[in-house]
Amino acid sequence: QEGVDSWDWEDPPQYQTTQMTVEPDTEALKEKVSTFVSSYNAVMDWISSGYSEFGAVAPTDAEIEAGAEDILSDVVRGDSTVNGIKRQLQSILSTPVDTSGSLSVLSQLGISTQRDGSIELDDTDFNKALEEDFDGVVSLLAGENETAGVMKAFNTTLLQLTGSSSGMYAEKKERYDDAIKRLDTQIARTEPLIAKKETTLRAKFSALELLVSDMNSQSSFLTQQMDMLTKMMTGND
Secondary structure, eight states, X not given: XXXXXXXXXXXXXXXXXXXXXXXXXXXHHHHHHHHHHHHHHHHHHXXXXXXXXXXXXXXXXXXXXXXXXXXOOTTTTTXXXXXXXXHHXXXXXXXXXXXXXXXXXXXXXXXXXXXXXXXXXXXXXXXHHXXXXXXXXXXHHHEETXXXXXXXXXXXXXHHHHOSSSSHHHHHHHHHHHHHHHHHHHHHHHHHHHHHHHHHHHHHHHHHHXXXXXHHXXXXXXXXXXXXXXXXXXTOO
8 A cells, every 4th residue: 555654554564473492513513523634634643653663764755746645754753842842732632622502522422532642533422412412512621701613713723723823833943043043153163264264274284294305305305315324334235
């Protein structure tokens, strides 16, 4: 009815109702957690391979470009920094998350640590946690309000470790760069001294050669004179 509000119509319009159901995407969450477990284990395997007494020889650059898996080289094998990274990642696994949910540690989701340092996901326990307390699972993984969840803790730690401007990698790089500069400075200062020392030693060696040559000549002359004197005294020609 033109010019009349719909609520004043003699026959009010009938609107069709639509029901929208919002359900948690448990399959997507399962996939993300499974990917996390695989990625974590890959990192632990990579670190462990570098410390293996009978580990494989590190592949060449060509082999790496072709898809070969790289391992820790002898240069960083046993380095305290690598061990520190491993301990930090392992610590996050067992650190409780203080949220309002009923879940606080990953073990309650069926994620357990194995003897070799890897982790394993028990699908039965994880599915049970999703069914009984999906919000608690989300709070544990993603966090709640100002409290960081496990995944954010991992993300923050990894960013701090690998950041190009700050963190472990940046600090190590700056430290090594400074050490290289100091060594370059020492080399630059030492090279002229070495060259000067070399010149002095060569001069001494040349003088010694002349002395030895002169002594050899004198030795030959004395030998001849002694032979002549012996012949004269014995009367032999």
